[in-house]
Amino acid sequence: MAECWGLPELMCNFPQLSSGTLRAMRKGIDGGFRDIVRQWSDVIDAATAPLQLFLNFLEDLFTGAPWPLVMIAVLAVVWAGSRQLKTVIGTAIALVLIGVFGLWSDTMTTLAMVAVATLVAILIGLPLGILMARSNRFQAFLSPVLDVMQTLPSFVYLIPVVVIFGIGKVPGLIAVVIYAVPPMIRLTNLGIRLVDREVIEAADAFGADPRQKLWGVQLPLSLPTIMTGVNQTIMMSLSMVVVASMVGVGGLGKNVLQAITNQYFTVGFLNGFALVAIAIVFDRTSQAFGKRLQKHTEVAHD
Amino acid sequence: MTDPLEDARQRSGIEIRHLYKIFGTNPGRFIKRVKEGMTKEELNDRHNHVLGLQDINLSLPPGEISVIMGLSGSGKSTLIRHINGLIEPTAGEVLYEGRDVVAMKGAELREFRRTKTAMVFQKFALLPHRTVLENTLYGLDIRGVPRAEAEPVARAWIERVGLSGFEENYPNQLSGGMQQRVGLARALANDADILLMDEAFSALDPLIRMDMQKVLLELQQELQKTIIFITHDLDEALRLGDSIAILRDGKLEQVGTGQDIVLRPANDVNRGRVIRASRLARPLAEGEAPPEFRVDGYRVLERVAREMAAAGVAQATVLDRKGVATGVIDSEAILNAMVTPAEAP
Structure with missing residues (x-):
């Protein structure tokens, strides 16, 4: 009870709905939500089945394949993306350390998760970002939605995700994607909107149709910004896999969660560092790749 | 061989008729009153709309260089963008080959731009991610001409504008003058009848500018295109223009040959x-x-x-x-x- 300084009741405690009303409201919404989910559970399962299959396939591939093969594949991807020897060597060292400390299989599980999450985030984010760049009205609608997605504590939207999709990998994946997709959308939008207006006018003047403008001018010229979005998306999904472990995602995140609940200092840090190592590998590779795409911006004349 | 001059006489020029452009949130509301004589000032002060172009009537003959001259803010860049429909007028017609460009929409307008017009821009507006060669064949790319067919054309034009050896360079590896040569090659490779040049040489320094003017005049001798050239520079207008139209505050002030403009100036635009x-x-x-x-x-x-x-x-x-x-x-x-x-x- 607040002190009232002799004020009337209405000025003292903020007038709120009665606890009975609030309880009824909560029950109504939660119950209704649950009923809807139960009614549609078949549809929801069917819709998420391909995602589940893909995720399982990739995870089996990563954890099941002999480690030298996986290592060579990862190093090859890093080389293809970055074309930097130092990044490849750093990656090799990180992978060896991860293996030595017994985190190989958990790391592969996390890697599979992040790979799928990033892919899904790009598949959702790129078209939404393009739409957002094309329509001011859509931008006005989507911007606040993205604000909410980015600021709403991730634990809060884990609740409806669990109610709808239950416990497991796919709900975890969905939570990760919700968290990681906003930068992809925003930076795609920004990249396209920042394309020089004069170049767009030139494309118009030569009779380019909207598709030719998008694929021939807008996307190539906004690629560096879009790559920054991909980079951000990867970083955010890596940080989110720890939280997603609360709804049943395995891998490094699960170990961290166990370490928190049991106060296993060493386990916590080892797994944490493994996540950091992967994050750095992803980051350096995708950034170097983004930079290579801007070859044409190098100024060579005096 | 047909005589290019004879040929030009049979080609269509561009007729601009009663063209008005009002900028603002609701231009349609004021067009009638502007036609009835509302002044630019009244429109601006009382209704917060800008009168960009006012009753423009202009014939741009085929096969000639028509210069539209004016100071910045005179509406010349707005006017040239009406010819290929980049800007829609509030009222008026732009006729070419008996068709009204203003009435063209969507695919028809794109087709018109692809086949009948090409444009050169003040700030070059090259595609930075394409090489000189790829920039030059951009118009042909847009039209769907196969690369095997487009490349020789583009290479020939690159050579004509004096950029041989730079085919694989990116635009920002080139100097301003060279970039505008690419802009010119890109426009010419389109082989369109109408060439729109929006202050095409204004961003270049004087010597290079003179050079480009020479290049353009030489090319025109042979190509006989219908060129609309925008400039704010009287020297340039006199050097290039078969005819010159002077635009001031969105109104045509004077149309004539270079000599008319100099000997009988409608105002103080005077060589002296x-x-x-x-x-x-x-x-x-x-x-x-x-x-x-x-x-x-x-x-x-x-x-x-x-x-x-x-x-x-x-x-x-x-x-x-x-x-x-x-x-x-x-x-x-x-x-x-x-x-x-x-x-x-």
Whole structure:
């Protein structure tokens, strides 16, 4: 009870709905939500089945394949993306350390998760970002939605995700994607909107149709910004896999969660560092790749 | 072989009729009142709309260079964008080959732009992620011409504008003058009848500019395209234009040949006020003593003539900005220059 300084009741405690009303409201919404989910559970399962299959396939591939093969594949991807020897060597060292400390299989599980999450985030984010760049009205609608997605504590939207999709990998994946997709959308939008207006006018003047403008001018010229979005998306999904472990995602995140609940200092840090190592590998590779795409911006004349 | 001149007579020019452009949130509301005589000021002050173009009537003959000249804000860039439909007018018609460009929409307008027009921009507007070659064949790419067919065409034009050897360079590896050559090659590779040049040479420094003007005139000798050239520079207009239209505050002020514009100026756009003394200075002959009276080279002819008349001299030494003598100017040369177009140096 607040002190009232002799004020009337209405000025003292903020007038709120009665606890009975609030309880009824909560029950109504939660119950209704649950009923809807139960009614549609078949549809929801069917819709998420391909995602589940893909995720399982990739995870089996990563954890099941002999480690030298996986290592060579990862190093090859890093080389293809970055074309930097130092990044490849750093990656090799990180992978060896991860293996030595017994985190190989958990790391592969996390890697599979992040790979799928990033892919899904790009598949959702790129078209939404393009739409957002094309329509001011859509931008006005989507911007606040993205604000909410980015600021709403991730634990809060884990609740409806669990109610709808239950416990497991796919709900975890969905939570990760919700968290990681906003930068992809925003930076795609920004990249396209920042394309020089004069170049767009030139494309118009030569009779380019909207598709030719998008694929021939807008996307190539906004690629560096879009790559920054991909980079951000990867970083955010890596940080989110720890939280997603609360709804049943395995891998490094699960170990961290166990370490928190049991106060296993060493386990916590080892797994944490493994996540950091992967994050750095992803980051350096995708950034170097983004930079290579801007070859044409190098100024060579005096 | 058909005679290009005969051919040009049978080709269609561009007819601009009663063109109005009002900028603002609701231009349609005011067009009637503007036609009935509402002034630009009233429209701006009371209704917060800008009258960009007012009752433009202009014939741009086929196979000729028509220059549209005006200061910045006169509406010249707005006007040229009506010819290929980049800007829609509030009222009026732009006729080409019997069709009204204004009425064209979507695919029809794109087809018109792809096949009938090409444009060169003040700031080049090249595609930075494409090489010189890829930029040059951009218009053909858009039209769906296969690369095997487009490449030889593009290479030929790159050679014509003097950029051989730079095919694989990216635009920002080139200097401004070279970039605009790419812009010109890109426009010419389109092989369109209408060439729109929006202050195409204004961003270039004077020597390169003169160079490009020469290139354009040489090409035009042979190509006989219908060229619309926008500029704010009278010298450039006189050098290039078969006819010149002067635009001021969104209204056509005068249309005529270079000579008409100079001899019977509708207003103070006057050679004496735009040509600088340094352009007419001739070098001192061997052993000739420089005249004692001195004038600043960056002064315009009218001012220099007044100074010389006041001093009662017929000859003067021309100084550059650092005060160094660059040559001699005499009153006869000044008089000639103020009447007939000066030779390009």
